[in-house]
Amino acid sequence: MKEESSDDKEIIKEYTFKTWSKQKGWDPIIVTYAKGVYFYDKNGKKYLDFSSQFVNVNLGYGNEKVISSIKEQLDKLQYINPSFGADVRARASRSLLKVMPKGITKFFFSTSGTEANEAAIKITRLYKKPNYKILARYRSYHGSTESSISLTGDYRRWFVEPHTMPGVVRIPEPYCFRCPLKLKYPDCGIACANYVDYVIKQEKHVAGIIIEPITGTNGVIVPPKEYMPLIRKIAKENDILFIADEVMTGWGRVGEWFAVNLWNIEPDILTTAKGASASYVPIGITGFKKEIGEYFEENVFAHGHTFEAHPVSLAAIPAVIEEYERLNILSHVRIMGDYLGKRLMELKERHKSVGDVRGVGLFWAMELVKDNNNTPFGGYEDKYDGKITLVDTLAKKLMEKGVYVYNGPSWFIIAPPLVINKEEIDQGVNALDEILNEADKEFAG
Ligand code: PLP
Incomplete structure (x- = not known):
């Protein structure tokens, strides 16, 4: 596999903005191709899109x-x-x-x-x-x-x-x-x-x-x-x-x-x-x-x-x-949504840092908490100040594992392309399962 050339990244960073964010420390992954529920970076690394980007790539890629x-x-x-x-x-x-x-x-x-x-x-x-x-x-x-x-x-x-x-x-x-x-x-x-x-x-x-x-x-x-x-x-x-x-x-x-x-x-x-x-x-x-x-x-x-x-x-x-x-998308979403919801609820049972799991269809949030009072790991004040919350850090680690999940200050938004199947859901949920152990370590109480 060839080394990722830094040229594109440097040009993007130098001449364009990362929105809703401080620019310092931006390290964009350069994406070159996508198909189905996966996208690929310049090195050929494959990522599961577990949030349809900003909950928008509903049919997946390459239709x-x-x-x-x-x-x-x-x-x-x-x-x-x-x-x-x-x-x-x-x-x-x-x-x-x-x-x-x-x-x-x-x-x-x-x-x-x-x-x-x-x-x-x-x-x-x-x-x-x-x-x-x-x-x-x-x-x-x-x-x-x-x-x-x-x-x-x-x-x-x-x-x-x-x-x-x-x-x-x-x-x-x-x-x-x-x-x-x-x-x-x-x-x-x-x-x-x-x-x-x-x-x-x-x-x-x-x-x-x-x-x-x-x-x-x-x-x-x-x-x-x-x-x-x-x-x-x-x-x-x-x-x-x-x-x-x-x-x-x-x-x-x-x-x-x-x-x-x-x-x-x-x-x-x-x-x-x-x-x-x-x-x-x-x-x-x-x-x-x-x-x-x-x-x-x-x-x-x-x-x-x-x-x-x-x-x-x-x-x-x-x-x-x-x-x-x-693609009978409405009934597919109901079936896959039930499955995804069930699997996310299992994670809630297993991980003390998961305070709430809620959603319908293929539209779910998992909210993380740091104690029994449901104190969030981060809030709007942190986002306003441009701070990195624990959930931001976990989302980055998920990317390293090849799973993209969109997140807020204290929650993940799990909303994959509507064409996703059970195996692909399992891949995303299993990655979340692993990463949640890190949040559990931060849980006091
Ligand atoms: N309204 C809702 C509910 C949204 O979620 C968004 C974007 O995420 C918008 C409006 C703004 O849409 P856009 O980003 O296409 O301008």
Whole structure:
């Protein structure tokens, strides 16, 4: 095996940024190839992708059907400005109508989850004028630009404060492992959801509420079964728009096309990205219910981008949906998800440093703790200061073992490509099993 040339690495480090991070000490692995659920570095070392990168490479790597669809579009029409109607835009819309939650029938196409949320907020405010306030949760991530970072509740928002968008009102999340209201489910009566009604009434000019149906990067927080239907009901009763941010939870990740299907609820607006193209090309989608679409018949839809509805990005959508269907991805995810969940629960039994394991479908978090009081190994303050937590160090060691797992300050996010099989799951779980011994040594109590 030949030595990895340092040239590419040096150029990348010298001339580009590692995002959300101090630059010092960055040691990027140079990836050159990927297939199935594995990617390979310059030396040919193989890594299991146990998190679909940032929970986005839903079909794994090298799917021929998706690649051909994109290539065919490139041969035919590479770009046309969005005021024209490329045929691929009709094909993508038809495919979306088959899978979107009931009622979502009008689409705005962008190139990221961030942009999908920016559009959702701007349109919510135009539609609900003069109401403008948006409710969002503390443990949330909605993107990195002006509105979306302001909606974001986690530490990533702190970097831009006080320059955040006015009109965001914060509400608590259903994080039962560390309840923000210090209550216990089910005795809590879902106080975190009921409180939203009070907030809306006190704030008065509320236009909408944005929620990740299952919180993603902030630790795969699966709400109690009553929570989402209750939030939906409260939004409806108070006549505010309910925006489901399904950037991470959409496209089969939870064993349904979209997470809102888990509770049979219909959002007014749904934002998504990542799995919509299985990440072969950049795409963001903001889906609206009919009434919102109709409002803009006589009112200016004051939004848009040069790369909006890009034909090459749109070409991925019908191909990806066909592949999800051909591979029976929803039932595969349910079966593999049960298996993965069972195996992760075994690790919880075996390792005292595992405080909580939670998830649904192929979307799981394992939260590590350092004592019997469930004290985390690291928190938002550490991330804000650019500190390396124990979980960061363990994730690095997993990479050395050939397993990539995306992590937060005190949790791993285990969300492999939806095409994963049992043997591949075992490989990832076994690597986690070994590495958790190191966390156990740090456990006091
Ligand atoms: N919303 C959620 C729930 C996300 O998880 C993310 C990214 O991880 C975003 C929005 C932002 O998407 P993007 O990184 O494509 O801009």
